[in-house]
Amino acid sequence: MTAGHAAPDDPAPQRRKRRQFTRRQQVLDTAARMFFERGYEATTTQDIGAELGLLKGSVYYYISSKQDLLFEIVQEYHQDTRAYFERILASDRTPIEKLRELITTETAHTATNLTRSSLFYTEWRSLDPDRQQTIIAERARHERAVESWIREAQAAGDVRPDTDPRLATFAIFGMVNSVYRWFRPDGRRTAEEVGAEFTELVLSGLSTR
Amino acid sequence: MTAGHAAPDDPAPQRRKRRQFTRRQQVLDTAARMFFERGYEATTTQDIGAELGLLKGSVYYYISSKQDLLFEIVQEYHQDTRAYFERILASDRTPIEKLRELITTETAHTATNLTRSSLFYTEWRSLDPDRQQTIIAERARHERAVESWIREAQAAGDVRPDTDPRLATFAIFGMVNSVYRWFRPDGRRTAEEVGAEFTELVLSGLSTR
Amino acid sequence: MTAGHAAPDDPAPQRRKRRQFTRRQQVLDTAARMFFERGYEATTTQDIGAELGLLKGSVYYYISSKQDLLFEIVQEYHQDTRAYFERILASDRTPIEKLRELITTETAHTATNLTRSSLFYTEWRSLDPDRQQTIIAERARHERAVESWIREAQAAGDVRPDTDPRLATFAIFGMVNSVYRWFRPDGRRTAEEVGAEFTELVLSGLSTR
Amino acid sequence: MTAGHAAPDDPAPQRRKRRQFTRRQQVLDTAARMFFERGYEATTTQDIGAELGLLKGSVYYYISSKQDLLFEIVQEYHQDTRAYFERILASDRTPIEKLRELITTETAHTATNLTRSSLFYTEWRSLDPDRQQTIIAERARHERAVESWIREAQAAGDVRPDTDPRLATFAIFGMVNSVYRWFRPDGRRTAEEVGAEFTELVLSGLSTR
DNA sequence: GATGAATGAGCTTTCATTCAT
DNA sequence: TATGAATGAAAGCTCATTCAT
Secondary structure, eight states: OOOSOOOTTOOOHHHHHHSOOOHHHHHHHHHHHHHHHHOTTTOOHHHHHHHHTOOHHHHTTTOSOHHHHHHHHHHHHHHHHHHHHHHHHHSOOOHHHHHHHHHHHHHHHHHHTHHHHHHHHHTGGGSOHHHHHHHHHHHHHHHHHHHHHHHHHHHTTSBOTTSOHHHHHHHHHHHHHTHHHHOOTTSSSOHHHHHHHHHHHHHHHHBOO | OOOSOOOTTOOOHHHHHHSOOOHHHHHHHHHHHHHHHHOTTTOOHHHHHHHHTOOHHHHTTTOSOHHHHHHHHHHHHHHHHHHHHHHHHHSOOOHHHHHHHHHHHHHHHHHHTHHHHHHHHHTGGGSOHHHHHHHHHHHHHHHHHHHHHHHHHHHTTSBOTTSOHHHHHHHHHHHHHTHHHHOOTTSSSOHHHHHHHHHHHHHHHHBOO | OOOSOOOTTOOOHHHHHHSOOOHHHHHHHHHHHHHHHHOTTTOOHHHHHHHHTOOHHHHTTTOSOHHHHHHHHHHHHHHHHHHHHHHHHHSOOOHHHHHHHHHHHHHHHHHHTHHHHHHHHHTGGGSOHHHHHHHHHHHHHHHHHHHHHHHHHHHTTSBOTTSOHHHHHHHHHHHHHTHHHHOOTTSSSOHHHHHHHHHHHHHHHHBOO | OOOSOOOTTOOOHHHHHHSOOOHHHHHHHHHHHHHHHHOTTTOOHHHHHHHHTOOHHHHTTTOSOHHHHHHHHHHHHHHHHHHHHHHHHHSOOOHHHHHHHHHHHHHHHHHHTHHHHHHHHHTGGGSOHHHHHHHHHHHHHHHHHHHHHHHHHHHTTSBOTTSOHHHHHHHHHHHHHTHHHHOOTTSSSOHHHHHHHHHHHHHHHHBOO
16 A cells, blocks of 8 residues: 555556546546545535635636536446456356455455545435446346355355355445445555455355365 | 335334324334435425425425434434444343344344334434434444454454454444345345344354364 | 513513413513514514414414404503503693603603513504504604694793704604613612603703703 | 605615625615614515515625625725725824814714614624724724813813713713614704704703803 | 314525626 | 626524413
């Protein structure tokens, strides 16, 4: 973990390549950070404008509505998530290895994208029903995958037979998704270290030995 | 697990003895449920009134402000929490046993008090700074206790030496505190079963054997 | 000036004879004092009730409306006023003597009935138009009388000819009616002393000698 | 006195130079007039908006709160007051001349700034305690100055020795501050005439000859 | 006489959003 | 691009008043 005063969600190098630094992106980033810090409802368009040196009306040159703004931010996170999820799904590893990779990656990813991930987990209720569905469905896919991997690993004798795959899945996501609550980029551990540690914890908890 | 259409946080028998069924308590319960379902910000005093068959102004016969309402609800949960936490702290068990009991109890307690616990974890940001501190401090106490128990158990050789007690603590609370997100009283498992399963998972994950 | 901790508008002996000490009168007195202290708008029926050991709804056993309450209080003052005014009007003194007596009496009366007089001068705007008229008309009668006495005294050579009777009248009432702003029954001067001093000031200000 | 339908507090020429005619000033002026006519409590933000051709919410584009609005209006008056008061205080005239000038100026000033002065004297109780203090302190300064001038003039033999300087001060301010109650800019007398007349009345009332 | 409960109207204030310039 | 001005809908809250008990 690099020390320093890094802002949470300071766009990492690899992200910088993907997302251009337009003024629009700046608006998204600023809003994301403020939503993270104060919550979506508690952040006014005026606040966002002020942070950008704009009046609240002017923000609308860049966005179509406050809710759209939130949705786009959440979408960015969502798409990154989908990328590695599909990759793991499509890989030809064993269930236990997939499990290991998903936990590691998702934990690290959450830690690396603090603000966006927190919105994904906490502010999605401010979205309209349709959009909420998108989020819920995505999460459900992850959960179903993990649950089935556990079930398969159980069948293969790699996971304790007395474990309830469903509950174990909830436990895993509870753990992984809580990272945004306490992780800080300038803390004692890197995102990768946290991913590794959490993975170890879960797998040895599930393991038959 | 009892089947049926039980409302979340349907006051369990033992609670019924503790909190009388005054009209005031009914207001608290209704508000708690609505805050849980829609979020604090998204629930208006008008909504609460309508649910109770009152006009929005009439709700103020029972409460002093919407925020106070939230605080009192959260306080109720908070006090229950404190009760078992102090009991465990004061007991003369081994660290590993205390850990076991806290995880079991806290998981089951969260599951049994769905709405209040969810507010405790999700809506506390709508409270004023002073009141937020109350909540944060309480959570920190639990965390510090768990972390030190892990550390002691590690010293006693009961917990793997390569585990980071801090991260393990975060993992535990992430897991336990996420229960309100998916647990439903009429689901497949009872609150106690979930508590037992989670405890097993964590302890075997930490264990040297 | 009687020393002591007398409440403003502590009913003087002669009043005690006129107004019985019913619970109703107690409500009027309490309300009068509170209106005086905080203003009519700023005093709620709840405040009044609390002071009397009643709930706000219960106050309505004694009054018909908050505005009526104010009106009755103001009326009490008004009637006392009218009593001495008619007496002076009907007397066969010289204009200058009538002037002297009105100023003396009105000043002392205001000082003796602090709370009611203050309402008469400051809160009458909270009354409905008809009732406002009652007050305005009463004041106008006093003013017209004073103005005409000054004019007559001027004709008789007792008052300086370069004085504008109208402005002098306004000056007199401005002075006399301001008493409620600073007079306190436990202060350095008695109501009568203030009356005498003010009279002296005005009359020597108007006098040809 | 200029004839006509002049609005009370119609900005006099010299004021017009000092305060620009921004929309914001228009809001202040309109509110001042309405507070004067109906009282602060009785004037709603809706009323003010309607008078300006705005919705109540829109008024908040120009003000931060209704109470701030009142305070700013009162402040404007307060500052003008302070200007001439300091000038008189600092002058090297005799006490009796200072007295003369203050009465003359304050009377005329009140008459020239009807609405603002009336708020200064009648609606200050709607301000919060801190702001009330500002007003009270300012008034007390004027009173203390006048009282000490009278006392000095008395020592110099210019004022009757049997006069109570304290009561005389109250009389003077009662007179002067009542001007807003009856003065109308299109009336029989100009503000200056009233100032001169009142001064004459007071000084000959106090004078040893 | 007094209470507890509720009403209903109105108030101040906030805020996302629009739009002519 | 951005501003200034305004909208309009809604929110939290207050309070005089009513009325069955």
